[in-house]
Amino acid sequence: MRKMFKRFIAVALAGMLLASSGCSGGAGNGAAAYKSTFMQTIETLNPYLLTGNYSFVANTIDGLVENDRYGQYVPSLAQSWTSNDDDSVWTFKLREGLKWVNDLGQQTRYPVTAHDFVEALRYVSDPAVGAKNFSTIRSVISGLSDYYFALDDIDSGDDTTRTREDVYPTFDTDVGVKAIDDYTLEYTLSGSTPYFLSYLVIELFLPLNKAFLDTVGESYGTAKDKLLYNGGYYISDWDRDKQVIMTQNPYYWDKEHITVKTLEYQKVADEVTGLELFQRGEITSATLTAEQFTALKGTDWEKNIYLSEKSPLTYWFTFNYHSDNPEFAAMLQNVNFRKAILYAMDRVTLSALWEPENPAFFTRNTIIPEETMYNSKGVDYTDQPNLKPFKDQIPYDPAKAKDFMLKAIEESVDPDGTIRGVTPGYVDMLPVTDFNVDGKLPIDLVFVCTQDELEIKKSLLFREMMISALGSENINVILGYSVNSFSEEVFEPMNFDLVDDSYSFRFADPSANLARITTDGSMNEGGYDVPEYDALVERALAATDIDQRYELFSEAEKYMLENVYLMPYLTGGGSYNMTHEVPFTTPQGAFGLSKYKMKGAIIQDTPITAAEYSQRKEELEKEKASMLG
Amino acid sequence: MIKYILRRAAQSLATICLVIFAVFMLLRMMPKSGYFTREDYINMDEGMRESYLRSLGVLDPPLVQFKDFIGKLFHGDLGRSITVYPKTPVLDILKEKIPYSAAFGLAAEILSMTVGMAMGLVMSREKGRWPDRLGTAYAVGVRAVPSLVYLFLIQIWVSKQLKLPLLYYGNRPNSWILPLVSMALSSIAWYAIWLRRFMVDEENKEYIQFARVKGFSKKYITKHHIWRNALVPIAIGLPSDFLLIVSGSLVIENLYSIPGTGGLLVEAIKRMDNNLVQALVMLYATLSVLGVFLGDLLVVLVDPRIKLSGKEA
Numbered sequence: 001m002r003k004m005f006k007r008f009i010a011v012a013l014a015g016m017l018l019a020s021s022g023c024s025g026g027a028g029n030g031a032a033a034y035k036s037t038f039m040q041t042i043e044t045l046n047p048y049l050l051t052g053n054y055s056f057v058a059n060t061i062d063g064l065v066e067n068d069r070y071g072q073y074v075p076s077l078a079q080s081w082t083s084n085d086d087d088s089v090w091t092f093k094l095r096e097g098l099k100w101v102n103d104l105g106q107q108t109r110y111p112v113t114a115h116d117f118v119e120a121l122r123y124v125s126d127p128a129v130g131a132k133n134f135s136t137i138r139s140v141i142s143g144l145s146d147y148y149f150a151l152d153d154i155d156s157g158d159d160t161t162r163t164r165e166d167v168y169p170t171f172d173t174d175v176g177v178k179a180i181d182d183y184t185l186e187y188t189l190s191g192s193t194p195y196f197l198s199y200l201v202i203e204l205f206l207p208l209n210k211a212f213l214d215t216v217g218e219s220y221g222t223a224k225d226k227l228l229y230n231g232g233y234y235i236s237d238w239d240r241d242k243q244v245i246m247t248q249n250p251y252y253w254d255k256e257h258i259t260v261k262t263l264e265y266q267k268v269a270d271e272v273t274g275l276e277l278f279q280r281g282e283i284t285s286a287t288l289t290a291e292q293f294t295a296l297k298g299t300d301w302e303k304n305i306y307l308s309e310k311s312p313l314t315y316w317f318t319f320n321y322h323s324d325n326p327e328f329a330a331m332l333q334n335v336n337f338r339k340a341i342l343y344a345m346d347r348v349t350l351s352a353l354w355e356p357e358n359p360a361f362f363t364r365n366t367i368i369p370e371e372t373m374y375n376s377k378g379v380d381y382t383d384q385p386n387l388k389p390f391k392d393q394i395p396y397d398p399a400k401a402k403d404f405m406l407k408a409i410e411e412s413v414d415p416d417g418t419i420r421g422v423t424p425g426y427v428d429m430l431p432v433t434d435f436n437v438d439g440k441l442p443i444d445l446v447f448v449c450t451q452d453e454l455e456i457k458k459s460l461l462f463r464e465m466m467i468s469a470l471g472s473e474n475i476n477v478i479l480g481y482s483v484n485s486f487s488e489e490v491f492e493p494m495n496f497d498l499v500d501d502s503y504s505f506r507f508a509d510p511s512a513n514l515a516r517i518t519t520d521g522s523m524n525e526g527g528y529d530v531p532e533y534d535a536l537v538e539r540a541l542a543a544t545d546i547d548q549r550y551e552l553f554s555e556a557e558k559y560m561l562e563n564v565y566l567m568p569y570l571t572g573g574g575s576y577n578m579t580h581e582v583p584f585t586t587p588q589g590a591f592g593l594s595k596y597k598m599k600g601a602i603i604q605d606t607p608i609t610a611a612e613y614s615q616r617k618e619e620l621e622k623e624k625a626s627m628l629g
Numbered sequence: 630m631i632k633y634i635l636r637r638a639a640q641s642l643a644t645i646c647l648v649i650f651a652v653f654m655l656l657r658m659m660p661k662s663g664y665f666t667r668e669d670y671i672n673m674d675e676g677m678r679e680s681y682l683r684s685l686g687v688l689d690p691p692l693v694q695f696k697d698f699i700g701k702l703f704h705g706d707l708g709r710s711i712t713v714y715p716k717t718p719v720l721d722i723l724k725e726k727i728p729y730s731a732a733f734g735l736a737a738e739i740l741s742m743t744v745g746m747a748m749g750l751v752m753s754r755e756k757g758r759w760p761d762r763l764g765t766a767y768a769v770g771v772r773a774v775p776s777l778v779y780l781f782l783i784q785i786w787v788s789k790q791l792k793l794p795l796l797y798y799g800n801r802p803n804s805w806i807l808p809l810v811s812m813a814l815s816s817i818a819w820y821a822i823w824l825r826r827f828m829v830d831e832e833n834k835e836y837i838q839f840a841r842v843k844g845f846s847k848k849y850i851t852k853h854h855i856w857r858n859a860l861v862p863i864a865i866g867l868p869s870d871f872l873l874i875v876s877g878s879l880v881i882e883n884l885y886s887i888p889g890t891g892g893l894l895v896e897a898i899k900r901m902d903n904n905l906v907q908a909l910v911m912l913y914a915t916l917s918v919l920g921v922f923l924g925d926l927l928v929v930l931v932d933p934r935i936k937l938s939g940k941e942a
Contacts, residue, residue: 041896044715051668130684130715132669135677152680218709222717239799240714240725242888266796269883276785276795484899485663487670492662501671522674 034260034581034603035283037268041241046221047203048124048131057203058596059246059263060231062253064092064117064185064200066597067589070624073197077112077207077230077253078185086192086544094183100209100228101249103235108212112230114179116207121177123213124204127152135522136506137204140196142176142188192544195373198508201592232258232599241267260601278578284603285579290356293576304578306613307355310362312369312505312590313572314513317345318526319565320497324429326422327437327444328497336408337443338564341498343401344469347394347569350461353454355574364571365390367517367557368510372590375547381510386554390561398469405470409441417441429495432480442476448496451481491525501525502572507591510553511541517566528565580604583613584620637925641918648914649907653698656903657691663901664712685711687903698907708904713897719908723890727875730882730889733805734874737812744813745820752821753828754851764825768818777880780811784884797885808885812878820863827859857931864931869920876913 040052047057064078078092098112121141124131125148138145150167153159176188189196199205209228216226224238232254233246246263249255268274271289278286279301288296288305296302319338323329331337351359364370370382370391382391413419422439432448447462449455463477480496482489490496503523506512516523518534536559540552560566582602587594661682662670673681682688689697701708707719714722752764771779784807788795794804831837832855840850877891894913897905929935 041713043713044717046716049715051666127680128684130681132673132677132681135672135674148680149676152676152683155680155683218716219718220716222714222721240722240888242886267886267888268796269886272785273795273884273886280789280795282795486667487665488660488662491667491670492660501667503671522677523671525671 032260033262033264033284034598034601035264035266036285037274037277037283038244038265039268039270039274041267042238042244044221045224045227045235045238047206048120048129048208049221050203051132054203054593055263055265055596055598056235056244056246057206058231058593059233059598060227060229060235060249061206062231063206063593064094065197066201067587067592067594069584069586069588069600069620070627071588071590073201083196087194087196088189088192090187090189090196091180092185092187094185095253096183098230098253099251100212100230101234101251102228103224105234105236105247105250107251108228110209110212110228111182112207112209113182114185115182116209117185117205118177118179119210119213120204120206120208121175122171123208125151125171125175127155131204133202133204133506136202137199140189140193140199140507142190143174144176147171147175193509194544194546195508198591201589201594202506203593232597233263236262243267254599257599260598260603263598275578285577285581288576288578290354290576294356301578303609303611304607305576306578306583306608306610307357308575308577309573310364310369310571311573312372313502314364314367314369314505314568315500315502315570315572316367317498317500317567317569319528320494320499321526321528322494323446323497324494325427325437325444325446325497326425327419327439328446330419330422331408331412331443332497334408334412335563336404336411340401340404340408340470341445341466342395342564342567343397343404344466345462345567345569346396346465348396349465350458351570353457353461354570357576360394362571362574363394364568365394365561367513367560367566367568368553369505369571369590372505373508373510373550375550377547381550381554384551384554386551386558387561390558401469402471405474409474413441419443429480429493431483431489432495433478435478442472442474444476444478444497446478446480446495446497448480448482448490448499450486451483456481494527499525500569504572505590510550510557511537514553514556514560515541517560526566530560530563530565533559533565578607580607583608583616634926637922641922644918645911645914649911650695652910653695653903653907654691656901656906657687657694659901661687666900687711707908710897710905711902712900713893713902713905719904722893722905723908723912726877726888726890726893729887730877730891731875733808733812733882733887733889734877735871736805736809737816738870738874740809741813741816741820745817746824748817748821749824749828750856752825753832756825756829761825764821768822771815771818776815779814780880780884783807783811797887804885808881808887811881811884823863824859827862828855831855831858861928861932861935864927865924868923868927869917872916872920872923873913875916 038053042053042056044050045056047061050057062076064076064081065073066076068074077095077098079095081090081092083090092114094112094114099107100110100112102108121144123129124134125138125144127148128151134148138148147167147170150159150162150170151164154162154164154167176190178186178188180186187196193199207230212228213220219226221227224235227235229235229249230252232249232252234249235244236247237243237245243264243266245265248258248261252258266283268277271287271292274283274286275288275292277283293305296305319332320328321332323332347363348359351362355362366382366387368381370380373381375381375384382388417440419439419441422437424437424439426434426436427444428434429446433446435444437444445466447459449459459479459481463479466475466477480490490499503513513523515521515537518524518537519529519531520534533556536552536556540549540556543549543552561568580603582604585600585602587597587599589595664682664685664687665673665678669681670678679688686694698708705720707723710717710719710722748764752761755761784795787793788807793807794801796804797808798804828851837850837854840854841847875890877889877893879891879895881887882889882891890909894906894909896902897909
């Protein structure tokens, strides 16, 4: 409410101010500094514990490889690399003579060596450290998962025969990472992994100096002097919840490509303040909400607003296959019921809540994002015959939805309107909702989201869509909202029939997500049981030839989509922005940290126009095409 | 008097201990999934969640955790934040944040006291005339209009008109003005309206009329009788007001990006950062109890007729 109200004033004021002062245009921001804002608290600078605010780590610590502005993997701390025939052993040659830098920009006595990469892995594979993203990497490196769970079993008391001290040495013998000498690093992987490079841009693979770690202990990364830097910048100032200033590292190996002297981020309460700072010429770039964008339409600023790219993050709907609501639980077993919901949902309209300008562009109908992986012939994974029909066709068709619904009712509901196998009773989904079911049509469906303003709008729209397409005599949508913690009130007790959430895509193989939504998969929130799909994934995982692997995975994905076990519907990314930074001059990459790097950034005096943005994008596409062609 | 102080101190200590224990146990009774953000939760599988909780140290029995907590407390160790600022010592966080809130709070308190009391004095002296009406209008206005409306207007519009910075910057004193004024606005009204009320109340009492009949000047009566008596109800809250400035201002700190303690407790509770919640509750509970205690002592100083222990009376 407070936020809503504030936005309202902000929009009104923005209009007022523009009218009164006539827009003054952005003041010049030389290449000396890039200034921006952040809203989410920077919890820590410890790279391995991060779950957001990646720019600070991406610009201050380099890993083995990075992406260039075309998204290709190029050398960073590794100068070159080779892999064996089946891509299961990778050897990296590191740059020599580099030293870690401290928060004063001085070189320390600690060199950057292959050992730092070994130590980093040792650090994150200790459960006591609490690296939340560890599951992303644990199965790729041979022996890593076993080491982690050996320690975990000791901590939990499940294993009383050994102590932690007994297990520590096994890291050097059993885990597939080895410093052959100071500048040669070798990873032994669990199996053939041609996409291993896409892992190496993930923060968990960044190096860590053991000697320094020993001096700071548990406080590693909790302050700017409790961390060492080897990237283009070092953190020269960190005022908790106020600002972060990164200053150019004078000893950086790729110094000539660091074009901006300092990167300065300050905390603001919300987008309203960010936009105001931008309009007053105090910051280089700002992100806008859809409402701010609407408010600025028709003003001189409009031409400067561009829409940033889609991200590989995918939003999908999850059905609860173990719902306490017997009506929904009974109907969900019927594939036609699931299809009815799929075809009744108008994802373009839902997308417009966030992206009023081009809502269809931000819909996604596949589980795996497009433009992230290409087979040997350069065909996008999602453009394979199995998936192309899904990708191209937005499944919204109220008439078809109604047909499916009638079919489902015919199959699962008695002529007198009694849903088969349902005992009437009381459904307790508190604190979200509670209600009585009569076991008759209409079918009750509980849709749950947070109390965010747009989320509430989304839930209301969703209900409207269901009722208008399927008929209120057939479906009754009950809306529920979490008050505080979504995981505590909704996910853990499974207090929902339908929820949607976003799922990141962390490395360049379909298994990154497809292998996690199997029956036992960690992302199978709804608890479905689909052995057919599991078998398809199993088969795909065994394939080592990329083309075959992609084809098999696409078959598995097709099975999932055809039977509507879950419903992908939106992409992440795509925010409205204004900036003085020339677009597409910095590294781009679907995965990991490279996309946050400011290497090569060019800041111009006037804000970029949307036209310039599209032109630059086109140029980049052309360059990319000619490079690949 | 000494005896009274000792007894009160013992009572206060017991209260604080009880609060700490209750909060400690209540935190441990919350569902474990509250330690995860929504993203964390869906991105981790059951085994990872379990081991993450263990790394936070929240899987031990609550009483064992409490024993550890007390043990560390005696060594001046408040533990480390677990979810809001992972692994950062709580003491460091407080050391960084309290100075901001304390400085702004203190300045705002002094500003509102001086301006508010001066206003109250003028209003009571000019009762019924335009300065009084103006003051009342201000007080009613500030209290009736939702504070976000004018706070936001000040930040966006006034800052533009006066060419003042939109946010707080440590090295730009002109950026301190707006947050300071914003913080003081409503407590100025509070001081003004209550002081006026108490003074008008006293003015109508018989002893004042008696003093007037005796021929004392209006100025003398105001200074020696009315003012002192009117101050008593205000004085009792002063120590608390001053001590609790360390808790910061949620809205204003947020608006102007002042990195103080405002909102820290709320955030810590939301993210279930046990160690941070405990430290803050301990701090605020101690200061509140101390504030009430000092308030009682201050009243004695202001009004010698008030005695704290039965015997002396």
